[in-house]
Amino acid sequence: MPGGVVRVYGLLAWTWIRAAAQYPVSMVLLTFATAAVSMLDVAAIMVMFTRAPRIAGFTAPEVLFLYGTSALSFALADILFGTTERLGKHIREGTLDAMLVRPVSPLIQIATEDFSPRRLGKLVPASLVLALALPRLDVDWTAGRAVMIPAMVLAGVAIFSGLWVLTASLQFVLIDGHGATKSVTYGGAFLTQYPLSMFARDFVRGVTFAVPLAFVNWQPGLYVLDRADPLGLPEAARFASPAVAVVVCVLAGFVWRAGLRHYRSTGS
């Protein structure tokens, strides 16, 4: 019942937003702060272009287009599922147990936690970059190319979301060992494994620029820009993003369930 899941997600997120809106000044300031921090990325790219107008044969608008689509996908996935990286914290503090006695998937509960309009600030730089890059692209616009842009962004959202959930699920295992003891002893040597779960966050960031760039926007991007693949992959690869997205999401769902089953058998 995916419709139900979306509805519950929406209701929970809306409740969080309404709660945040009780402090409007702080909400607006935080949104701007989030946007400002993300703008540093954009500035870095701009600096690169003043130094080298072409990078690996791509013009500035082309690189900005690749960056923009990928960043937009990442920002949307971050907004939807970014808080899943807190799973480790919830396991350590025992709050995951509280989620498990409620009739909604803990994944949705964690993902909507703290949902705030300030998360929308993350969309600002990506949208800005795309708005700058798109009109400057030297591309012969066809219906196919135009449709490909939202399609690649959506597939990218699914891929990044899957990766967030996948890496979050690793924490079910990374926290093991101490946790098993903890459930028996009420004990507290749980702070020692903290760096391991922090690692998951960096892992996500790293993967962000390796794996998905191939399918989130490199391949479909080549189609939009009408470029030959330097690696010579078959033409079909350019339309493979949705399939990759499905595979990543199914895999993420599987690993999440396996992790949860593991947690429920060890209590860690």
Add this chain to the structure above:
Amino acid sequence: MIEVAGVGKSFTVRRRAGRIRRSRTTVAAVDDVSFEVAAGEFVGYLGPNGAGKSTTIKMLTGILTPSSGSVRVCGLDPSRQRTTLARRIGVVFGQRTTLWWDLPLRDSLTLIRHLYRVDAAAHRARLAELTGLLELGPFLDTPVRQLSLGQRMRGDLAAALLHDPELLVLDEPTIGLDVVSKATVREFLARLNSERGTTILLTTHDLGDIERLCRRVMIIDHGRLAYDGDLSRLRATVDAGRMLVVEFARPCPPISLPDVIVERVQGPRQWLRLPRTANAAAVVAALADRHEVRDIALRDADIEDVVARLYRQVGTLAK
């Protein structure tokens, strides 16, 4: 309401043995436990730290999957039908809140309403009722992090009861509460059980909870059920006898009398345990013979003594 048959839960604990190698040992947190709880009962579940109370609760609520045996709650298998069961039970963890720290209590309860899909009208009515009973009014709009422990616990109770569950499971609901808050919580639970007919299972270290609320007590120790029955029979089974508190005119060495056990000495005061069969008058006379006695109090051993003795008995049985 609850049927537990031969349930066990064991954990694998890994220890460092050498630099990389780790040795694995299996620890049974709960071992072959069986009991039933009928609808409308109010059952106290107690045991020392690490005895398996929380593990049992987690298996009943579907958080943990049992290693062996079978569990049925409200006719469902908790580990397989966790989310279905979640709509029919309420759970409160005394040691940690199920509310959200940053949200005002009212918003936390709105989130809960969406999680359980309670419709708006039913929610309003139920919230109004619980607000009255638990006196939530003054702090409904306060963020949870600013609530006192007693207020937070009342908020947690409301959160667990918004969807009107048939069974309420409480894991140490009065831990850390002051006397007044404890009384409020106890009175509320007693009314919930008697007026609404909600079945309640409560774990606690606070024997006052048991004495005030529970007709039936289950005691778990080292993962095994050591006692299951009513409170009065527990007193009779474990002869904790009576406690004689004597205050002498001046400090003196521990008394030595047949049948009398000195439990504690504090200055001129001594706590003496008498078996139920002992003649208290004779003991008092013997004491007065030896030393000058200032004051005397005789009382039945309270539940605390009973349980302490029971734990000890179980310990010796195990050896």
